[in-house]
Amino acid sequence: METPYQPPTDTDSPDSGQDPSADSLKAAEDHTRVVPKQYLTAFILVTSLFALWGFANDFTNPLVRAFKEIFLISNFESSLVQFAFYGGYATMAIPAALLIRKFSYKAGIITGLALYSIGALISIPASLQMSFGMFLVGFYILTFGLAFLETTANPFVLSMGSPVTATRRLNLAQAFNPIGSLTGMIVASQFILPALQTESFKAAEAAQHPEYATMRPSEVDGLMIESLESFRDNEPEKHAEMQTHDLSVVRIPYVVIALVVLAVMATFLISKMPDTGSGHEQISLGALVQRLTTGRYLGGVAAQSFYVGAQIMCWTFIVHYGMTLLGLTAAEAQRYNIVAMVIFLVSRFACTAILQYLRPGLLLGVLAIGGMLLTGGAILLQGYTGLYCLIGVSACMSLMFPTIYGLALHGLNPEDAKLASAGLIFAIVGGALMPPLQGSIIDGSDITLGGTLLESVRVSFVLPLICFVVVAVYGFAMSRQASAAS
Template sequence: MSHSFNSESASLPVVPRHYLFPFALVTSLFALWGFANDVTNPLVKAFQEIFQISTAESAWVQTAFYGGYATMAIPAALIIRKFSFKTGIILGLALYAIGALLFIPASMNMQFSLFLIALYVLTFGLAFLETSANPYILSMGPEETATRRLNLAQAFNPIGSLTGMLVASQFILPNLQVAEFRDHEMATHPEYATMLPSEVDTLVTKSLKDYSETEPIAHAKMQSHDLGIVRIPYVVIALVVLGVLLTFAVSKMPNTGHSHDTIHLSQVLRNLAHFRYLGGVVAQAFYVGAQIMCWTFIIHYGMTLLGLSAAQAQRYNIVAMVIFLTSRFVCTFFLKYISPGLLLGILAIGGMLLTLGTIFLQGFAGLYCLVAISACMSLMFPTIYGIALDGLTADDAKLGSAGLIFAIVGGALMPRLQGQMIDMDPFTIGGTTLESMRASFVLPLICFFVVAVYGFLTARTPRYSGPSVGSS
């Protein structure tokens, strides 16, 4: 599965004609897990207000969501290696649908912990899908165009993400009664107009907590309504996923790169023990952490620092995703002329500069910088993935893929750390006092630095020369 960058690769087909249908079918999965990712991100803020919990506690949503990837990545890879990519995809779709349907008992029982279990099971399915789909796409054509092919498939991931964001923005957030409560508080306290947004957010949150204590029955009714709103998109996507599962079950899919050889785990581990792969796992963990932090806390940033409503702040998340989608196609084009490692390093430097703007620029300028980071993130996941698996056989790539999917655990750990920072008092950096919300973005800054180092180093090192195809 070698896919080095050279001038001749530009003339090779990215997707050969005989792979067009299976490529399109597998590419649809990228949109499906994109939807799950980004209809879930706004739930961090929604659950914080519905259940009256802290930012750090609400970030358990991301811990459960991305923790499911970490739990199931390696078991998924072993099953896929033993059977086939198609088997992994069907199992993944089944678990995805089960997890989404678990939102029904979770919402009826009004238990935050049950929602976490539902998300955890749902992402068991996503782990199967990502562990299957990424190397499957890499194997559908010339080795020289594999990274470009994966970037093309990944370009459809933001379409699903954008759909999830639109559902959250247009259907979930505006229809929550907790949002109506915030609007009512703002309307009945005209003095809030002269106060800092962060001060207003604190006062409104306190009023909501007081309401839950003084009017427990009315508050419980509000919770029930809001959790019912949250439930509906997950039930709908479960039905869509079951339809896609049926399509895969009846479709003939190519069995590319599969062998029935016995897995020699020690040999596979030796094949993976090189800088491009191990460094790629580390870089992927930091990248995913940065991505989830930036997208999860756009809503918090807008509400806390600029006084926006949740629905208004979510619109900036949508703008970020549109930028991400556009940049993905643009950067995929540039990969014809620039090596993946070099482009990755350049984009990571851009991400660092924009993160500094997010921290230090006041007003909407800081929010614009936060939104613009998405342009730099667009290429990172598939490019790290492609570089890390460069030179591996198809079978080794199946297990190697597990490490890169396990690296998504960065999205489980880092948002919770950022949530803990957000819950703290203001920070003083270089003599300047910053709100904890701003200061917390030092974590994505560190993440982009790690990605930049990996990108520039791989651009200067030769590609991995692995064992011949068919070795075990």
Template sequence: MSDPVVDVPSDQSPESAAVVPKKYFFIFCLTTTLFALWGFANDFTNPLVKAFQQIFQISTRESSWVQMAFYGGYASMAIPAALVIRKFGYKFGIIVGLALYAIGALLTIPASMQMQFSIFLVGFYVLTFGLAFLETTANPFILSMGPPETATRRLNLAQAFNPIGSLTGMLIASQFVLPQLGINDFAEKEKAAHPEYEQMLPSEVGGLINEAFSEFAETEKDEFQEMQAKDLRIVRIPYVTVAVILIALLLVFAFSKFPQADVEHDQIELGQLVGELTTMRYLGGVVAQAFYVGAQIMCWTYIIHYGMTLHGMSIDTAQKWNIAAMIIFLCSRFICTFLLQYLNAGVLLGILAIGGLLLTLGTIYIESIVGMYCLVGISACMSLMFPTIYGLALDGINPEDAKLASAGLIFAIVGGAVMPFLQADIIDKGTVELFGSTLESVRASFFLPAICFVVIAIYGFASSRPRTA
């Protein structure tokens, strides 16, 4: 594969062949922290879809507005962010991104105090304005920090730290947030009061507990509101904490010296830019990225619904399976980054997508706990997808134009807003008739990520050909 044309060195010295040349090492490490920070935001927020459904007593579809607001912010801000970054540079883009991220996180304070779901949604929307700035800046910035032949490996190395932030978010959610929610105590009391639940299917027990909780919310309004206020205070603590960290990091970036390579050229060669952005490699990459992000968010958000509905798990136990998925994702990212030295990136992407498809079918059709193992295993196949699609799509694009081109790939994150919303509609149906068989709606909903992996496989194998072809 020919990697993105960025920061081409004038010699073939060992320094020019390094994945991260020495002159970029400090700023590379500093920028890599951003990958962990947006990973934290993504994967601390995902389990809150189920938590908000219970706290505010709303449907799965209504709770999926968390994802619509969160990933919709990327779609709204990706292109404006790219234009700002091209005009004012990488440093300015990072500082603006950190500021917006912090503001969005701090909006959880009035949201929790007023117990308003809508204010939480506004906060998530603003927060992802910041993430759009950070991702639109950091990805092409990392690509530019060295020779083009190591650009995709460099981006995969930086992206390998994204799951560390994700894992941190998941651990905080599972250890300090979800177990403290009032619904858990309520569910345990209901099970103790109804020993007959032991003989029933998990999906039936879950439905009865949800009905009892809804009745409790109607009949014991004062007690329920007290529980609700306590739960929301618990939810806001991690967001306020990360806002403080963001402000400190903003100051570090503000006083750090960026490499001389961060030079802006205001003049856009429109003809060249249009030519670069209308290739099947780039446009296909945008489409593949949208389907990838959709698949990732669906698998990681609704693993909790899958565990609770089909296997009778508590919300915090189901989240622990999500943590296992993230650990696998993290390990697989490093392994696949190593494999890129020996395998064509497009071919490896296609193989992993086929693996993801097969595991998704196992998630749908295997009724035992093995189905849960398949759902967790999908993360091993997803680990390489985002940065590899990103690198393939920007292959051969002028580094200045790449700042604008990256906006399309960040805009594609909107797939994480739309597809979970569609999956939520399926989950709310109860049971689904599909291909002559009746499936629990949670199982049937995973046909959506299966379709996503088909699209990704097609793009991977198609983009494995030389760029000039």
């Protein structure tokens, strides 16, 4: 456990060379500064963690479709990748909060990084044994680590300065999360998906069947899966060789990121971190629960769960959308996901600036309405217009996670926030529960609405649309509450 951090203090003695008015000016400056100078180094180190878990999240998303074709399983079964991945958050959020409350933020970060690396390294035996189940175990343990990191890093950042600038500070730190996400997406689209032999097999099938060019992409997609199944049944040895190759390709990035995570862990081990949570009375769990039984906090947990569900569904199944509805390859569809992430990144920085002028709840509600409209476009509009709407949803999602987080924890001291943050990290379970539900809808039948065929992939995006309704209600409710208090 690290030595408690003591912030620098000024004295009023003649030797200090300062007068009380200088002290007052310094205090006022620290009160308005998003990141006070004494916390800058720690803030930079902790912000690097946001990029690390962003990489894991968004490198894994396109693997849902890849695993479907490598192991020849249903959309529901392949979406269990997300169930395992985000289920780890639900399992470990409360233990992580208890650990950092008992010890320190630094202890939580080191524990998280260790679990992250272990989970990533399980990809080695999983790929060698060609075991989908072992991959799921690895993802589950990996996200034990992410749960520790997020449960620790978010309240840690909130505590590094004045409560007045806390939401802006968290939005600034979260702005670096998409950088990691974007890196994961680029690695997947440029180095992993194009290298899969399943993609080469499908390209060869398309070349042998020119009639595919006149068929609906969703029909062609089904025929490609049938061809893969036939290849597995008729030439099992060659199919096993293809699986071995593809899983070895998938394994490489997880091994590399495990080594990077271990290096970051070593940096934290030798670094002194501020103890911003000291100096508060220990309280009973019952007293804390009583204080958290409010519309602000419980509504924030619910809104966070629905938001994360919407985010994971939009980013996971954009690959299915492009491949099934537009006939794109996996790598081509993933490139549109990269465009969505670039929009997400730019929008997060822009929205962080806008927060200086608008109440967080109001901006959250407005963006949620935008998400509803664009998701509706992805459902109803044909061709690339629908895909562009789905991409545009990312601009609306950019602000949501950190803003809901900051709104829900508003008014809590750092010690209370350590445990309260567990509920908000537990809410990430929405990303575990909703993708399998969307996958089961995709496995279902197409429907006809007003004479227009709506493929099952398109229909499935009704789920994120409903999620944005919940987020909008919470955002406007918090805005109205802030307006009444001012």
